[in-house]
Amino acid sequence: xxxxxxxxxxxxxxxxxxxxxxxxxxxxxxxxxxxxxxxxxxxxxxxxxxxxxxxxxxxxxxxxxxxxxxxxxxxxxxxxxxxxxxxxxxxxxxxxxxxxxxxxxxxxxxxxx
Amino acid sequence: xxxxxxxxxxxxxxxxxxxxxxxxxxxxxxxxxxxxxxxxxxxxxxxxxxxxxxxxxxxxxxxxxxxxxxxxxxxxxxxxxxxxxxxxxxxxxxxxxxxxxxxxxxxxxxxxx
Numbered sequence: 001x002x003x004x005x006x007x008x009x010x011x012x013x014x015x016x017x018x019x020x021x022x023x024x025x026x027x028x029x030x031x032x033x034x035x036x037x038x039x040x041x042x043x044x045x046x047x048x049x050x051x052x053x054x055x056x057x058x059x060x061x062x063x064x065x066x067x068x069x070x071x072x073x074x075x076x077x078x079x080x081x082x083x084x085x086x087x088x089x090x091x092x093x094x095x096x097x098x099x100x101x102x103x104x105x106x107x108x109x110x111x112x113x
Numbered sequence: 114x115x116x117x118x119x120x121x122x123x124x125x126x127x128x129x130x131x132x133x134x135x136x137x138x139x140x141x142x143x144x145x146x147x148x149x150x151x152x153x154x155x156x157x158x159x160x161x162x163x164x165x166x167x168x169x170x171x172x173x174x175x176x177x178x179x180x181x182x183x184x185x186x187x188x189x190x191x192x193x194x195x196x197x198x199x200x201x202x203x204x205x206x207x208x209x210x211x212x213x214x215x216x217x218x219x220x221x222x223x224x225x226x
Contacts, residue, residue: 033214040122042203042216058213090157092214100145100164100207102214106156 002026006091006105013081013112021076021108023091031094032074033102034058034066036087043090049074050097081112115140117206117217125223126194134189134220136204146187147205147214148178157203163187174198194224 007022025032030051035043035058045058049068063085065077074093078085091105116139126132138144148160161172168180178189187204204217 035216040218042117042218044216045213048213094214101147101159101162103159104149104157 004091004093004103004105006089006108008108009106011108011110013078013110015082015112017081018077018079019081020078021089021091021110022073023075023105024073025091025093025103026072027093027095027103028071029093029099029103030071030096031099032068033092033094034064034074034076035090035092036060036085037090037107038087046076046089078110081110083112086110086112115206115208115213115215117204117215119202119204119217119220121220122218123221123223125225128196128224128226129193132191132194132198132222132224134202134204134222136187136189136217138185138187138204138206140206140208142208145207146178146180147207148172148176148187148189149203149205151201151203151219153200160189160202194222196224196226198222199224 004025033048034046037043044060047066049055052071055066067075089108092102094102118137146163149157151157160176161170163170163180171177176191201219201221203219206215
């Protein structure tokens, strides 16, 4: 049982490049989340998806887009990367809106130079 | 609005001594509260949660936490610290009718041999 799988684990981008972070869960969860982790700030919510085909902005959505094409997968896209987007990105999933636990992937460490 | 505070950036404790990592929260309604731990260059691991019932919650690796509604606190404790407990600890809040998991800024615990 893999849980939540994120790819890639590490990535270096040049300013202005684009990329997509992939996330997949095999727990049949409805809710999925993308967070970014920065020193001293905990994890901040970028976007979340309550169900397939729906997405909503979180606390820090600027510069990102997301796609929830099916129940398993929730991708995060950076259209034009900026150094301020250097961070560790975590994907998470939960059974639904009243879930009492979230399950996290191992994270993607992204550096924008 | 929901928020979580962890008043200490860093906690240092000697091995074998008891440890406490503090957390206070603000939320409308009844909270779901969690502690997660992050070891260096690793993902997030679930330690314990409070949903309802007994105010003292026991979790993984000998950790426990006490929910105090009047003080809006959820402090993490362990009777005897180990060097291997050194990590970054996050207190997390979810409103019982809300979608999102809100993270505190994190407290870095160092257990000294």
